[in-house]
Amino acid sequence: MIRWISGFCLALLLGLAAMSARAEEYIRSYHSDIQVAESGDLAVAETIAVNSEGNEIRRGIFRDFPLTMQDANGRTVRVGFDVVSVTRDGRSEPYRTESITGGIRIYAGDKDVLLRDGEHTYVITYKTDRQIRYFDDHDELYWNVTGNGWQFRIAQATARVTLPGGRITQTAVYTGPLGSTARNARMQTNGNQAVFATTLPLGVHEGLTIVAGFPKGIVAPPSADQQRDWWLRDNAGLIISIVGLVLVVGYYGLFWIRVGRDPERGVVVPRWDAPEGLSPALVNYIDNKGFSGGGWTAFSASALDLAVKGFVILDDLKEKIVIRRTEKAASRDLPIGQASILGFIGSGSLVIDEAHGTTVQSVGSSFRNAIEKEHRGKYYNGNKGYVIGGIVLSILVILSLIVFGNLEPDMLATLIVPVFFAVFLGIFAAAFGKGLRRGSSLLSKIVSVVILGFIGLVALSIGSALLVALVSEMTGSDHWPILVSVGGIVLSNVIFFFLMGAPTPLGRKLMDGIEGLRIYLTLAEKDRMNMAGAPTMSPSHFEKLLPYAVALGVEKPWSRAFEAWLATAAAGAAMAYDPTWYHGNPGSGFGDRIGGFSSSMASTIASTIPAPKSSSSSSGFSGGSSGGGGGGGGGGGW
Numbered sequence: 304m305i306r307w308i309s310g311f312c313l314a315l316l317l318g319l320a321a322m323s324a325r326a327e328e329y330i331r332s333y334h335s336d337i338q339v340a341e342s343g344d345l346a347v348a349e350t351i352a353v354n355s356e357g358n359e360i361r362r363g364i365f366r367d368f369p370l371t372m373q374d375a376n377g378r379t380v381r382v383g384f385d386v387v388s389v390t391r392d393g394r395s396e397p398y399r400t401e402s403i404t405g406g407i408r409i410y411a412g413d414k415d416v417l418l419r420d421g422e423h424t425y426v427i428t429y430k431t432d433r434q435i436r437y438f439d440d441h442d443e444l445y446w447n448v449t450g451n452g453w454q455f456r457i458a459q460a461t462a463r464v465t466l467p468g469g470r471i472t473q474t475a476v477y478t479g480p481l482g483s484t485a486r487n488a489r490m491q492t493n494g495n496q497a498v499f500a501t502t503l504p505l506g507v508h509e510g511l512t513i514v515a516g517f518p519k520g521i522v523a524p525p526s527a528d529q530q531r532d533w534w535l536r537d538n539a540g541l542i543i544s545i546v547g548l549v550l551v552v553g554y555y556g557l558f559w560i561r562v563g564r565d566p567e568r569g570v571v572v573p574r575w576d577a578p579e580g581l582s583p584a585l586v587n588y589i590d591n592k593g594f595s596g597g598g599w600t601a602f603s604a605s606a607l608d609l610a611v612k613g614f615v616i617l618d619d620l621k622e623k624i625v626i627r628r629t630e631k632a633a634s635r636d637l638p639i640g641q642a643s644i645l646g647f648i649g650s651g652s653l654v655i656d657e658a659h660g661t662t663v664q665s666v667g668s669s670f671r672n673a674i675e676k677e678h679r680g681k682y683y684n685g686n687k688g689y690v691i692g693g694i695v696l697s698i699l700v701i702l703s704l705i706v707f708g709n710l711e712p713d714m715l716a717t718l719i720v721p722v723f724f725a726v727f728l729g730i731f732a733a734a735f736g737k738g739l740r741r742g743s744s745l746l747s748k749i750v751s752v753v754i755l756g757f758i759g760l761v762a763l764s765i766g767s768a769l770l771v772a773l774v775s776e777m778t779g780s781d782h783w784p785i786l787v788s789v790g791g792i793v794l795s796n797v798i799f800f801f802l803m804g805a806p807t808p809l810g811r812k813l814m815d816g817i818e819g820l821r822i823y824l825t826l827a828e829k830d831r832m833n834m835a836g837a838p839t840m841s842p843s844h845f846e847k848l849l850p851y852a853v854a855l856g857v858e859k860p861w862s863r864a865f866e867a868w869l870a871t872a873a874a875g876a877a878m879a880y881d882p883t884w885y886h887g888n889p890g891s892g893f894g895d896r897i898g899g900f901s902s903s904m905a906s907t908i909a910s911t912i913p914a915p916k917s918s919s920s921s922s923g924f925s926g927g928s929s930g931g932g933g934g935g936g937g938g939g940g941w
Contacts, residue, residue: 326356331422333460333511335448341467343435343522345444346387352424359454363396363412366427367452370406375436381536381709387428396425433533435522441473443516448499451481451510458504460511466495466521473516474499479509540708544788547700551792554696555799558689563803566811573823575838575848578816582638583608583850584674589810590817590855592683598671601854605641605670608850610884614645618886623656643673682810686803693799697792704789721790726797817855824852824861840868846882 331352338346353360374380389398389411397413411425412418436443448462464471471492476499479485487503488511499513525533535542577586583604588594594601606626609615614633618625628648637645647653647666655663806814823837838844845865852861 327354328356328358328360329354329455330453330457331459333449333457335460335462337444337446337462337464339435339444339464339466339522341521341523342432343525344430344432345434346428346430348426348428350424350426352422353455354422355418356420357417360423361417362414363391363410363418364425365411366409367403367450368406368409368429368431369450372434374433375438380433380533382434383430383432383536385430387430388426389428390426391423393424437519437524440519441516442519442522443473443514445512445514447510447512449505449510451508453505453510454507456504456506457501457509457511459501460505461498461500462511462513463499464497464513464515466515466517468495469517469521470494471497471515471517473514475514477512478503478505480506481508481510483509536709540704540785543700543704543708544785547697547704548788548791548795551693551697551700551795555689555693555795555803558686558692559799559803562684562686562689563799563805565805566808569812569815571815571818571822573826573834574816574819575823575844577820577851578813581813581817582640583854584638584640584670585678586817586820586851587854588674588678589682589813592804592806593685594671594675598667600856601640601674602644602667602670604850604854605638605644607853609641609644611846611850613884614641615648616884616886623654625652625654627652639677640670640674643670681807682813683804683806686805690796690800690803693796697796700792701789704785708785721786722793725790725793820848820851821855821857824848824855824857840865842882 331354332350333352334350336348336350340346349366351364351366353364355361368384369382370384371379371381384407386398386400386409389396389409391411396411398409398411400410401408409427411427434444434446436445444464446462446464449457449460471494474490474492474497476486476488476490477484478487478501488499488501490513491498497513497515499511501511505511577583581589584601587601587604606615606617609626610617613631614629616627616629618627626644626648628645628650633642633645644653644666647669653659653663653666823834826834842865845861849858849861852858
């Protein structure tokens with residue numbers, strides 16, 4: 304009885320072991336038949352017998368094939384690849400391909416059909432070119448038969464190489480993981496054929512690599528036309544990116560010379576009035592080539608000008624600003640922006656605080672639209688059409704690079720890095736040039752922007768080279784010129800976005816006059832007094848120019864100059880000046896109060912504007928998930 308039970312248990316264990324062995328998914332045999340044509344092209348038929356148990360192999364198998372190789376000179380070159388057919392168990396099998404890092408992936412199978420368990424034999428037939436290596440004394444096929452990335456062990460791998468004629472004179476074979484020099488295989492040659500077979504199974508990520516050498520002349524070397532075509536294939540991305548950079552820079556340079564160069568700057572002399580009788584808002588508009596700070600600085604200057612003229616009273620309260628209408632009738636010669644403000648206020652008042660942010664936004668929009676409608680294009684040409692043309696050209700270049708540049712998926716994702724740095728460096732360079740001392744010449748500003756842009760491009764080059772070196776999956780380390788070119792294209796767009804606009808001749812003349820007014824407002828009192836014909840400082844003179852000082856951002860030095868004059872005037876004069884048009888917080892000098900009010904009014908207004916509402920989306924409780932919102936990915940068995 305005990306002997307019978309022991310025998311039963313042993314049989315059960317052997318049966319379980321056999322079932323476990325049968326349940327393993329692996330490649331039973333892997334045979335590659337390689338036909339070499341006289342042109343050097345290869346026709347390859349890979350017969351792969353697999354054991355499927357519904358684990359990793361559920362619908363079929365996939366085969367990765369690299370699209371690059373190293374030629375006889377050690378250069379990484381791109382090879383051609385075309386799938387001819389895929390069969391399973393003698394019948395045609397559906398397949399699809401997709402690009403992967405460094406190559407192409409062939410999926411054999413139907414996503415809607417599950418395989419039955421057991422053995423299946425796939426035959427993948429394809430053609431590829433540029434695989435023959437040409438040396439001075441011989442030619443050879445150096446061929447990785449199976450690849451070293453299979454997820455399954457391979458029980459046996461074989462290969463047969465057939466030349467179009469002649470005979471194979473040399474052979475070599477290598478087995479094992481990537482970089483291994485083991486030779487666990489046998490070789491046999493017979494005229495124009497050579498057969499290779501492994502003598503030990505190949506483990507996961509182990510492969511079979513063969514070498515078949517033959518005399519020169521059996522396979523025709525590439526012709527000059529073919530070498531040219533191959534060179535274009537290898538360097539398509541580099542050519543497109545460099546030519547594209549030259550085109551974009553040339554486009555912007557040409558049209559900047561034609562329409563973007565500022566007229567010559569005139570002689571700037573200090574002056575104590577606005578050129579051509581410009582309003583404070585127009586001074587701000589012309590000086591900044593459009594409204595600065597969303598137009599609220601110009602709005603603040605206009606409100607001050609209305610107050611000084613007696614049309615409104617400004618109440619500078621702790622938590623809000625109130626613009627109250629007076630009984631003084633509006634004159635017909637009021638600047639259009641100021642007339643817009645008075646028309647909005649009517650006979651009441653405008654309260655500037657968070658509770659009235661929507662109203663403030665509305666009056667500000669009417670103020671800007673009124674001025675821009677009357678004066679757009681008179682003083683400054685933005686030349687936006689030329690910038691849009693440059694952007695369209697840049698997009699076409701980058702799209703051509705993506706479509707025709709033979710870039711790897713990782714390379715495409717990496718392009719965002721130089722784009723980011725180019726935008727950052729371009730904005731920094733433009734801001735630096737714009738922020739140069741107002742008295743700097745146009746040439747010095749342009750040179751500064753261009754120099755910073757060049758420095759940025761150099762930094763971009765170094766960063767791109769380091770980036771490519773770090774991305775080890777990329778094919779080769781010569782992609783940095785492409786990254787630099789893409790970054791240079793984006794950098795050109797950012798820089799010329801700021802440089803392409805130019806003042807009109809009238810605008811240039813007025814800008815010179817405005818610069819003279821700024822100089823006068825910021826001069827020391829002794830220098831101002833030494834100017835021939837300059838008006839004597841007085842409350843009326845101070846009030847007249849205060850709105851212009853606000854428009855130009857120099858209200859604080861102008862207010863301090865007035866306060867200093869008050870301190871040196873007749874005894875008690877400093878305490879006697881108290882403008883009826885402004886009511887501010889007590890406890891500080893007038894210069895600090897009015898200067899601080901003027902500089903902060905625009906930011907106070909801007910802070911009252913309600914933030915734009917975000918678009919609605921489903922709640923994370925009702926429609927969310929871990930990692931939800933986009934992205935994700937993975938891989939594995941098919």
